[in-house]
Amino acid sequence: MMLLDRSSELTQLESALVDCVAGRPRILVVEGAAGCGKSELLATVAEQAATVDATVLRAAGSKAERRLPLGVLRQLAGSAPHTGLPVPPSPPAGPPLMTPMGQFFAALHRQSIGTPVVCCVDDLHHADPASLTYLKYVVHHARSSRLLLALSWPLGNEVQDSGFCTELLRHRGFLRIRLERLSRSAVTRVIARTAKPAGHSADVGNLYETSGGNPLLLRALLEDHRLATPSDGRREAPGADGAARVAGEDLFGKALIACLVRSGPPALAVSASLAVLGGDLATAELAARLLGITVAAVSRQIRALNSAGILDCYRFRHPAAEGLVLDAMGPSARGWLHRRAAPLLHAYGAPAPTVARHLLASARAGVPPLDAQWAFAVAHEAAGELLAENKANESVALLELAHGLCTDRETRTATKLRLAAVTWRLDPAAGEHHLSEPLEELRAGRLPATQLDALAGQLTAQGRLAEAAEAAEAREPVPRPEQRMTTTGRATPGAWFWAAVPEELDDRAAASDAVRLLRSAVLTDATAGSVAQALWRLIRCGRPQQAVHWCRPLIEEAIRRESPGWRLIFSTLLAEALLLCGDLRDAEAYALSALRCLPEGDTSLLVWAPTATLIRARTALGRYEAVDWQLGRPVPEAVFTTAYGLFYLRARGQYLLATGRNGPALEDFLRVGSLMRRWALDRPVLLPWRSDAAEALLGLGERDRAELLLKQQLSTTDGRRPWVRGITLWLREATCGPERRLPLLEQAVAESRTAGDQLALVRAMTDLGKVLQALCESARAGSMAKQAHTVAKRCGAEPLCQEILSDRPGSGTAADGMLSASESRVAVLAAQGCSNRQIAQRLHLTVSTVEQHLTRVYRKLDITRRQDIPADLPQSLVEGS
Structure with a gap:
């Protein structure tokens, strides 16, 4: 010294x-x-x-x-x-x-x-x-x-x-x-004597204010600063308190506690009371009431602590001092002080969150409140206020405290439901887990009727449709304007959340409703579901570009408010919208971003939604090895009781279809249909499982079954929507005679263009070009093929690009104009006994492209195996290959 x-x-x-x-x-x-x-x-x-x-x-x-x-x-x-x-x-x-x-x-x-x-x-x-x-x-x-x-x-x-x-x-x-304490000039001389040549002159003011001129505290701050200085002489920038941020070594904290200990037990007790009360509420009167001693005794110690430079009036000079003092007390003593502080501050008129924080601190130290019922009311009120201030983490902690204090079964369950809703945006897995207790109450017949809607709504919002149906069956159905009666004669929760596109509205009206909601809604736990629903509506009503526009600021808002659950949902929706827009690389990137919102190994069922979108994006990009790895992950059976399981099954089926495995793909699509019917969600605008299954059936040569499914899809109300109509008409072409193929494909192109579905548009234009070529309209065929290739290239859809290039108009057709030139070449080599890999090497294609060509050959020639390929295909198609 x-x-x-x-x-x-x-x-x-x-x-x-x-x-x-x-x-x-x-x-x-x-x-x-x-x-x-x-x-x-x-x-x-x-x-x-x-x-x-x-x-x-x-x-x-x-x-x-x-x-x-x-x-x-x-x-x-x-x-x-x-x-x-x-x-x-x-x-x-x-x-x-x-x-x-x-x-x-x-x-x-x-x-x-x-x-x-x-x-x-x-x-x-x-x-x-x-x-x-x-x-x-x-x-x-x-x-x-x-x-x-x-x-x-x-x-x-x-x-x-x-x-x-x-x-x-x-x-x-x-x-x-x-x-007395050191003067500012003395502190300056101490710093000058202690510092390296670079000096601390810029830190004098902060060091003086933080140490209060106490020589021991000043020396500790300077030593902390020195320890934070690398050996090369470049110092870490000091914090606002003038002291460097030091990892591991905190001499100032040790010096502060040493000062308090040497000041004696009364000073230590008073400093602890001020730390518990906090700078804004700390007074001699409140500290005296908290400690149960006289105001004069407290004032004497406060004067001593001010003389030591530890306090500035009733506030600690160093921003970390309150925490250091509280840590030095030990959990039990700290808990008892917090327990006494809560009713004291409540009587003083402190805000509910301030009082509740003391209740929470005492509970964490294992000290129960004096009055559990009063504590529950304060914690519950404070949780609502903190949530309104966007302090969700604190709100969750107080709701957990309130839930633990509550003894009334009905109130306890209601608190758990509220806790689940708030937690879900921070930690989806925890939010899902919090619904276990209300579900147990439901299955035991003890859940009050007033809580059934809340439980059903949360389960539906989490995509847990099977469990949501349980809650729906426990109450009398209350029809809503957006609900439609299902084939079983009653409405389910899934019908008013996942069916985000009302049947009675056209796409333009539905999109306008969604935009109005997005413009007016403030993102909260209560509105997050409606906002996600509005985005889904835009995607399914042929407005994916608008959905992209609205998703980006919502993701930024979720990041700003540290809400990974919200960020995951909006990133997934953005990836889905980008997929429709044909921006496959960005769709893949945002799907990966959504998966990174949660820690690795997170058990939330929600992760399977972006997983499904990622599989579809990578399938369209031709990144089949990456999809193989993705599909290698074990899928919990519980996923298939959720809406996310539907998306996953469809994505897996599309990958299997793209790689020529039509049978397994058909099984996935039919399972989607079965689940959608069971949950009264059988609407093509949500998931067009019939057209997916029809495509697999065509690949298997079952044209009649495929045509039946496509007719059923077109007969639904959603069959009038461009997004559904485009993909359905594109497949209908394969089930019709030559005279109907041209108008069907022209309609499919127009509908897909209106819906903004770029991949469907490419497929329809590609097949339209083939039909035009078969009709000897070479100019139109070439133009259509060129447009299709341009769109596919812009999307990054490499498999489609290869298909279009190999089917260039003018290459000739075979089998009475039914096969394109590339399909004919693949068919000739297959008939000769070549394996798929040998065909790919001979024609410079990928194996998956060969598989896709063979699928179309089987479908167009109405055959199911290689041995049935006609022997009279022109061999000249592969000469010189």
Whole structure:
């Protein structure tokens, strides 16, 4: 410790030592706040005494030895054995006897005749009563000895023996020195002396304000700053408190706690009460009521802590000090203070969130509230207020507290439902788990009817349609405007959430409704489902570009509000919209981004929604190996009780279809249809499972079954919508005679263009080009093929690009104009017994493209195996290949 700004004190010290040498005894008392240099000044006394050959005796009081009789006096006697001072015997019960005290003083006086004697006793407020009695005897009789008695104690914790203090005041050689904090100029000199050449001049103001001029705290801050400085001399920028951010080593925290401990238990208790109350609410009156002591006692300690530079009025100077003090208390003591603070602040009129935070802190320390019912009401109210302030994490913690405090079954379940809704946006897996308790109540027949809608709504919003149906069956159906009666004669929750596109509206009206909602809605836990529904409506009503426009700011909002559940949903919807727009690479990127919203290994069922979109995007990109890896992950059976399971089955089926495995693909599509019918969601605008299944059936040569499914899809209300109509008409072409193919494909192109479905548009234009070529309209065929290739290239759909290039008009057709040139070449080689890999190598295609060509060959020629390929296909098609 450096004694800067202490010239006056040093002068008084030197004068006292001169008087001592001259035979004029002096009693020197050094007082000051903890950390201000009392011990350092006593050490300076001892050093200067040694320069005049004085005998120096030392001792220090400690809290641990306070009950040890004569502990301080024995330290004095033992610190200089050559003096011959008698070691006082252990005193009997009661005050020390006069004879031993007289003998001790006599020996001390004899020693002072030969050499001056300097007795330094630090932290005298911790001295045992017997030692104080001996020292009082010495003070009373030291009238002509060459003796300097140097004592120290902290402000606010003076020696409680009034007789001892009176004896000091009566001594004519008494001198009192009060050590104040360092001035700003002294702090500047300390920094200049301590710093490296680069200096800390820019940090002086912050360091002074943070340390309050307390030398010990200042030194700790400077040392923390030094430890944060790399060996190359480049320092980490200091924080707002002037101290560097230090990893692992926090000397300031240790110094602060040391100051408080040395200030004594009363100061430590008062600092703890102020830390619990917090800077905005901390007052002497509240701290006194919290501790159960007088305001005067609290005020005395607050003055001492201000003198130490720890406090600035009632606030801690260092921003981390409150946390350090609370950590030093221990969980149990901290919990009890928080429990007492909650009702105290509530009575004082503090906001509910402030009171609830104390309830939460006491609960985490294992200290229950005094009144559970009152605590529940406060925690519940505070959770709502914090949620309105977008503090969802705190709201969740308080709802969990309220749920644990509640004893009423109905209220407890209602709280759990609210907790599930708020938690879901932060941690979907946790949100799903919170619904387990309400589901148990439902299945036990104990869930109140007033909570059935809330449970059904949350289950549906989470895509858990099978469980949502359970909640729906437990109540009388209440028709809604957007609900439609299903084939079973009643409405289900899925019918009013996942069926986001009302049947009675046309696409333009439905899209307008969605945009109006998106413009007016404020994103909250209550509106997030409606917002997602509006985006889904835009996607399915042929407005994917508009959905892209609205998704991006919603994702930014979810990131800003640290809501990974929301971000996952909106990223998935954006990926789905981009997929329709034909932006396959961005669709893949956003699907991956959605999956990264949750930690690896997260068990939320929601992750299967972006997984399905990712599979479809990679399938369209031709990245089949990546899809193989994705499909290799085990799928929990619970996924297939959710809407996400429908999306996953469709995505897997489309991949299987693209790679020529029509049978397994058909099984997936038919399972989608079965589940959709079971949950009363059988609408093509949501998932067109019939056209998917029809495509697989055509690949298997089952044209009649395929035609039946396509007719059923067109006969539905959704069959009039461009998105559904485009993909259905494109496939109908393969089931019709030559005379109907051209108008069907022209309609399919127009409908797909209107719907904004770029991949469907490419497929329809490709097949339209083939039909035009077969009809000898080469110019139109070439134009259509060129347009199809341009769109496919822009989308990044490599398999479609290869197909279009291999089917260039003018290459000739085979099998009575039914096969394109590329399909004919593949068919010829297959008929010759070549494997798919051999065909791919011969024609410079991928194996999957060969599989797709063979699928179309089987479908167009109405065959199911290679052996049935006509033998009269022109061999010239593969000559020179």
